[in-house]
Amino acid sequence: MSEEETILELEDVTKKFGDIVANDGIDLSVRRGEVHGLLGENGAGKSTLMNILYGLYSPTSGTITFEGTPRNFDSPNDAIDVGIGMVHQHFMLVPRMTVLENIVLGERETESTGGVLSPLKRLFGRERDGPRERVEELATEYGLTVDPDANVWELDIGERQRVEILKALYRDIDLLILDEPTAVLTPNEAEQLFETIDTLVTEGLTVIFITHKLWEVEEMADRVTVLRDGEKIETIDADTVSQRDLAEKMVGREVLFRLDTEPVAVGDPVLEAEGLRAHDDRGVSVLSGVDLTVREGEVVGIAGVSGNGQRELAECLIGDRSVQTGRISVNGTDLTGQSPRTFIDAGVSFVPEDRYKHGCAEQLSVMHNAGSKVYRNGELSGDSALLDYDEMETYANQLVEEFDVRGVENVRETAAGDLSGGNLQKLILAREMHRNPDLLVANQPTRGVDVGAIERIRELMLEQRTDGTGVVLISEDLDELLDMSDRILVMYDGQFVFETTPEETDKWELGMYMSTGAKPDGTERTQRTEGLK
Structure with a gap:
C-alpha cells in the first residue's frame, strides 16, 4: 500500500458559531498509515475541526471524504460506523456506569457482533466475560491499568483518561483521533503508548495526534499541520522542522521554551503540613503520614502517576478535604479542619486539576x-x-x-x-x-494549554515566587517540574518516596520512581527515554 494513499480529505471546511469563525476554509489531507500531528494555540480550531470529523458538529460549508467516499456525519455513531474513533481531551463517559460498561457501550457494532442488541447482551448477558478479557488484555498491553468494575465517578482524572484511551482502542477503527492522549501519563507510560501506536500504524491504523508537547510531534508524527486563528498555516514533514519553528508557526512569534529562574532567597515557612492522613471519596486511605513544608519564594514540585494521592493532598491543603490525622498551618496559623473560605481568607489560592x-x-x-x-x-x-x-x-x-x-x-x-x-x-x-496569594496550590496548571500560554503562565508563577509566594506545583509534565521547581518530591501510593532538585535528577529517574516507588535498579533506557534528561 503506497504511503501516498489518502484516507481522509477535508476541503474548504468552515465552521461558524454565530459571528465567530472557528474554522476558516481549512484543507487537510491525511495519508493512510501515518501519524499526522495537529498543532495550534488554544482556540485555533483544532478540536472544532476534529469534532466536525467525529460528527459532533456539522460544518457550515466544505466537504469530508473518507476512504474515497464523500461523508456527512450527523453524529459520532456515523463516524464510528465507518471506522473513526476519537479520544477527547474532555471525557465522554457515563459517570454512574462501570469502566467495562462504558467501554462496551462505545464498541462499534457490525452484523458479525450481533447488531444493535449486542451491547445489551454483552453488558447484562452471558457474553460479558469476553469484553472483560479483551479490556484486561488491552489494559495490560498498553500499561493503562484501571479496575473494570469501578464506577467512573469514583475515578480520578488520570484514570478516566485511561478509560477513554481503552474505549477508543477497543473499537474496530481505521482512523484514531487522539486529543492530548499523554497529558496524564509518565514518560515511561507515554513510551508504552508510543510503542503501541507504532505497532498499530504498522498494521494499518491511521492516527491524528493533537498535542501541545512539541517533542511528541517531533518524535511520533510523520507530518504536522499547524492551525492559527482558525486558519491552516502549513502542513510540513515533521522531520524537516524544529520545535522552535513549530512553536513560532503556532503562535506567530518566537517562544521561549526555558525561562531564566533567578535564585530567590526563601523566607519563613508559609505552609507546614505534618503527618497528614486522609481518605479518598470511597473511604479508602490515600495519604499515609505526609509531611510537606513550603517556604516563601519557593516552588516545591510534586511528581507522581495520577491516582497516587496528589489530588487528595491538594484538597487537604486548601481545606476541601478532611484529614484523619495531622496538622496544616499557613503562615504559622493552624487551619486544620477549617473551611475552604478560611483558607482563602488566609491567602491560599488553588488551581484544581479538573477545571x-x-x-x-x-x-x-x-x-x-x-x-x-x-x-x-x-x-x-x-x-x-x-x-x-x-x-x-x-x-x-x-x-x-x-x-x-x-x-x-x-x-x-x-x-x-x-x-x-x-x-x-x-x-x-x-x-x-491575581490575588497575590501567600500560598498557591496548583494542580496541573498548564494541562491542555498551548505553548505560548504556558510561557506566560510560567512567567507569572515565577514573578509570584519572586514576590514571596510559596508554590506547591503538582504536575505530570516533568519538563515543567524540572524547569520551575526549587525542590521536587515524588509521590507514590500516598507517600513521598523521593526528594531531589532539578540539578540532581532527570526525567527518566523521576519516571522510574513514579512508576515503582523505588530507586531505579539499572533498568536500561530505551532509545526514546535516552533523551529524557
Whole structure:
C-alpha cells in the first residue's frame, strides 16, 4: 500500500458559531498509515475541526471524504460506523456506569457482533466475560491499568483518561483521533503508548495526534499541520522542522521554551503540613503520614502517576478535604479542619486539576467566575453592601486582557463553560494568581494549554515566587517540574518516596520512581527515554 494513499480529505471546511469563525476554509489531507500531528494555540480550531470529523458538529460549508467516499456525519455513531474513533481531551463517559460498561457501550457494532442488541447482551448477558478479557488484555498491553468494575465517578482524572484511551482502542477503527492522549501519563507510560501506536500504524491504523508537547510531534508524527486563528498555516514533514519553528508557526512569534529562574532567597515557612492522613471519596486511605513544608519564594514540585494521592493532598491543603490525622498551618496559623473560605481568607489560592468540575461555575459568566474569590473583600463593592457590576466588569476585563483569555465577546454575557478548555484554564489561573496569594496550590496548571500560554503562565508563577509566594506545583509534565521547581518530591501510593532538585535528577529517574516507588535498579533506557534528561 503506497504511503501516498489518502484516507481522509477535508476541503474548504468552515465552521461558524454565530459571528465567530472557528474554522476558516481549512484543507487537510491525511495519508493512510501515518501519524499526522495537529498543532495550534488554544482556540485555533483544532478540536472544532476534529469534532466536525467525529460528527459532533456539522460544518457550515466544505466537504469530508473518507476512504474515497464523500461523508456527512450527523453524529459520532456515523463516524464510528465507518471506522473513526476519537479520544477527547474532555471525557465522554457515563459517570454512574462501570469502566467495562462504558467501554462496551462505545464498541462499534457490525452484523458479525450481533447488531444493535449486542451491547445489551454483552453488558447484562452471558457474553460479558469476553469484553472483560479483551479490556484486561488491552489494559495490560498498553500499561493503562484501571479496575473494570469501578464506577467512573469514583475515578480520578488520570484514570478516566485511561478509560477513554481503552474505549477508543477497543473499537474496530481505521482512523484514531487522539486529543492530548499523554497529558496524564509518565514518560515511561507515554513510551508504552508510543510503542503501541507504532505497532498499530504498522498494521494499518491511521492516527491524528493533537498535542501541545512539541517533542511528541517531533518524535511520533510523520507530518504536522499547524492551525492559527482558525486558519491552516502549513502542513510540513515533521522531520524537516524544529520545535522552535513549530512553536513560532503556532503562535506567530518566537517562544521561549526555558525561562531564566533567578535564585530567590526563601523566607519563613508559609505552609507546614505534618503527618497528614486522609481518605479518598470511597473511604479508602490515600495519604499515609505526609509531611510537606513550603517556604516563601519557593516552588516545591510534586511528581507522581495520577491516582497516587496528589489530588487528595491538594484538597487537604486548601481545606476541601478532611484529614484523619495531622496538622496544616499557613503562615504559622493552624487551619486544620477549617473551611475552604478560611483558607482563602488566609491567602491560599488553588488551581484544581479538573477545571470544569472544580474550577468554575460553567453556566455563570466570565465576570462572575473572575470575581468569585475577591467579591467579599470590598474590592468589587466599594462602600456599598451590594456588588458593583461595573467594577466587576472592569476587573474581569483586566484579567481577560492580562492573561490573554480568548473567545470572550462580553464578560457579562459569555458563559465560562463556552470557552475552550485552554482559555478556561487561563481564566482560572488569572482569578487565582491575581490575588497575590501567600500560598498557591496548583494542580496541573498548564494541562491542555498551548505553548505560548504556558510561557506566560510560567512567567507569572515565577514573578509570584519572586514576590514571596510559596508554590506547591503538582504536575505530570516533568519538563515543567524540572524547569520551575526549587525542590521536587515524588509521590507514590500516598507517600513521598523521593526528594531531589532539578540539578540532581532527570526525567527518566523521576519516571522510574513514579512508576515503582523505588530507586531505579539499572533498568536500561530505551532509545526514546535516552533523551529524557
